[in-house]
Amino acid sequence: MSDEASIEDRTPSDFIREKIYSDLKNGNCKQIVTRFPPEPNGYLHIGHALSICLNFGIAEEVNGICNLRFDDTNPAKEELEFINSIKEDVRWLGFNWFGHTKYASDNFHQFFEWAEYLIKKGLAYVDDLTAEEIREYRGTLTEVGRDSPYRNRSAAENLQIFHDMRDGKFPEGQRVLRAKIDMGSGNINLRDPIIYRILSAHHPRTGNTWCVYPTYDFAHGQTDSIEGITHSLCTLEFADHRPLYEWFLEALPVPNKPKQYEFAKLQISYTVLSKRNLTRLVMEQHVSGWDDPRLPTISGLRRRGVPAEAIKDFIARVSVSKNEGEVELALLEHCIRDNLNYSAERRLAVLKPLKVVIENFPEGKTEWLPALNNPNSDKQELRKIPFSREIWIEQDDFMEEPSKKFFRLAPGKEVRLRYAFLVTCNTVIKDEDGKVVELQCSYDPETRGGNAPDGRKVKGTIHWVSAKHAKDAEVRVYNSFYNTPSPGRDRDFIEDINPNSLEILENCKIEPDLITLNDNVPIQFERLGYFYKDPDTTPEKCIYNRTISLRDTWNKKP
Numbered sequence: 055m056s057d058e059a060s061i062e063d064r065t066p067s068d069f070i071r072e073k074i075y076s077d078l079k080n081g082n083c084k085q086i087v088t089r090f091p092p093e094p095n096g097y098l099h100i101g102h103a104l105s106i107c108l109n110f111g112i113a114e115e116v117n118g119i120c121n122l123r124f125d126d127t128n129p130a131k132e133e134l135e136f137i138n139s140i141k142e143d144v145r146w147l148g149f150n151w152f153g154h155t156k157y158a159s160d161n162f163h164q165f166f167e168w169a170e171y172l173i174k175k176g177l178a179y180v181d182d183l184t185a186e187e188i189r190e191y192r193g194t195l196t197e198v199g200r201d202s203p204y205r206n207r208s209a210a211e212n213l214q215i216f217h218d219m220r221d222g223k224f225p226e227g228q229r230v231l232r233a234k235i236d237m238g239s240g241n242i243n244l245r246d247p248i249i250y251r252i253l254s255a256h257h258p259r260t261g262n263t264w265c266v267y268p269t270y271d272f273a274h275g276q277t278d279s280i281e282g283i284t285h286s287l288c289t290l291e292f293a294d295h296r297p298l299y300e301w302f303l304e305a306l307p308v309p310n311k312p313k314q315y316e317f318a319k320l321q322i323s324y325t326v327l328s329k330r331n332l333t334r335l336v337m338e339q340h341v342s343g344w345d346d347p348r349l350p351t352i353s354g355l356r357r358r359g360v361p362a363e364a365i366k367d368f369i370a371r372v373s374v375s376k377n378e379g380e381v382e383l384a385l386l387e388h389c390i391r392d393n394l395n396y397s398a399e400r401r402l403a404v405l406k407p408l409k410v411v412i413e414n415f416p417e418g419k420t421e422w423l424p425a426l427n428n429p430n431s432d433k434q435e436l437r438k439i440p441f442s443r444e445i446w447i448e449q450d451d452f453m454e455e456p457s458k459k460f461f462r463l464a465p466g467k468e469v470r471l472r473y474a475f476l477v478t479c480n481t482v483i484k485d486e487d488g489k490v491v492e493l494q495c496s497y498d499p500e501t502r503g504g505n506a507p508d509g510r511k512v513k514g515t516i517h518w519v520s521a522k523h524a525k526d527a528e529v530r531v532y533n534s535f536y537n538t539p540s541p542g543r544d545r546d547f548i549e550d551i552n553p554n555s556l557e558i559l560e561n562c563k564i565e566p567d568l569i570t571l572n573d574n575v576p577i578q579f580e581r582l583g584y585f586y587k588d589p590d591t592t593p594e595k596c597i598y599n600r601t602i603s604l605r606d607t608w609n610k611k612p
């Protein structure tokens with residue numbers, strides 16, 4: 055894939071690949087170097103997956119390099135837990151970063167020297183204005199800014215105060231270092247942006263070495279340059295920062311001059327993606343943690359049972375673009391079903407059990423019936439499932455007074471038990487409150503496998519498990535987390551949370567074979583949906599998350 059001829063032949067799938075292919079073709083670049091630069095202040099979400107697939111994906115395609123770099127310039131909000139989860143998520147998506155893990159903080163000494171360099175060149179100054187005054191002096195979109203009274207300090211004085219800042223002589227927030235650019239610029243980012251601030255926080259990697267920290271704007275481009283990044287890909291909100299990104303690269307004696315390109319953030323209906331809001335959901339305990347299966351975090355999706363391949367397929371289908379737009383959640387769901395339809399093992403389980411006694415089946419006898427593990431696998435593997443006198447069926451698969459289109463079990467009616475026999479309901483047993491608690495049925499021993507030798511037609515097929523052999527399980531069914539396609543549009547997004555997003559079914563019965571199956575195998579409980587074992591499972595209790603139901607709504611008329 056990496057030789058020039060193949061680049062010539064390839065059609066780029068988006069505007070970023072177009073640029074990169076052409077830079078390779080015309081020799082602007084010999085090797086492409088990209089980076090994925092998360093700030094370790096939360097867990098990654100599916101929006102980050104787009105950036106991951108873009109940066110790592112491109113590097114893979116053109117034999118380039120992609121770094122994992124933590125943008126750890128704000129120690130107040132950053133934690134080791136986030137660093138570890140981010141690494142795990144990138145690996146789980148199937149990507150490997152080049153060499154050792156990089157950190158913006160690896161370069162703190164260099165940044166400090168470059169700040170001194172700007173001061174000496176008269177391109178940076180210490181400002182004593184308060185944060186509020188700085189905001190006020192900055193002006194607005196329609197009104198130019200005003201020079202700070204401290205703007206014309208001498209280089210020597212600036213250098214001295216900047217060192218005093220570093221040496222902890224001032225309290226947090228009292229002074230900042232600003233680049234001296236242009237308070238009259240039409241671009242607010244160029245109105246003397248802050249490049250260093252005092253923060254008396256413990257940094258996860260540099261500990262208490264520093265009490266001054268570079269801002270994102272000062273650190274990001276310079277880190278790109280140090281790492282030899284050729285294409286610095288970021289989201290659209292940084293487009294207005296690009297002139298500043300380039301200003302630093304021109305003003306400083308940097309080793310390389312990377313170029314920044316911007317793309318639109320991924321947005322999905324019924325989904326909130328910003329880390330700030332996800333943090334709120336976790337901190338205010340609207341969910342059980344960062345990996346709650348209702349969250350669009352990578353770890354939540356993984357726990358729910360969404361395969362990494364389904365996420366990558368989704369990202370490939372939405373592609374990257376310069377235009378903001380919302381993708382339908384139904385497309386992600388379609389990709390998940392598409393993948394699971396091929397990869398999931400089929401098993402039988404009953405979520406809301408109703409007891410059925412097969413009166414003419416001998417007590418104590420077990421019949422083992424062959425069942426197909428996965429109709430879409432080439433292997434066509436079979437397993438044996440036990441059938442006995444007492445079985446569980448789904449409460450919903452019985453109606454005492456069936457409607458016209460109900461082809462499942464009803465008094466006097468015959469139904470097919472999946473992989474087993476035809477059974478007829480003879481007697482309905484109720485408790486004192488009139489609730490149906492048991493059905494007495496008879497089976498036709500001639501119908502093993504599900505077909506009648508006399509050719510009589512039985513329309514309905516239902517699933518079941520043998521009561522004696524079944525294992526108990528809890529199943530967690532997830533419904534839409536928000537009540538509206540655009541949560542937070544008209545009010546605080548918290549108010550749009552669906553109070554019934556989690557339904558816990560505690561009394562489920564599952565096929566015994568599931569106990570021995572590898573935990574990481576996705577399962578289809580036939581007729582019910584796709585499920586995945588939850589790590590809360592204990593030796594006493596199996597717990598499954600419903601990944602997704604069977605019905606696909608993508609591109610289908612209602």
Ligand code: ATP
Nearest residue numbers: 091092093101102104105288289319320327328329
């Ligand atoms: P958030 O807005 O969710 O806090 P962020 O941009 O602050 O996200 P970072 O950790 O700084 O999060 O992001 C790492 C990379 O992922 C950046 O390059 C960022 O542009 C990209 N990214 C973040 N959110 C999305 C998204 N929704 N779609 C595509 N890329 C994203």
Ligand code: MG
Nearest residue numbers: 092093095329
């Ligand atoms: Mg950020």
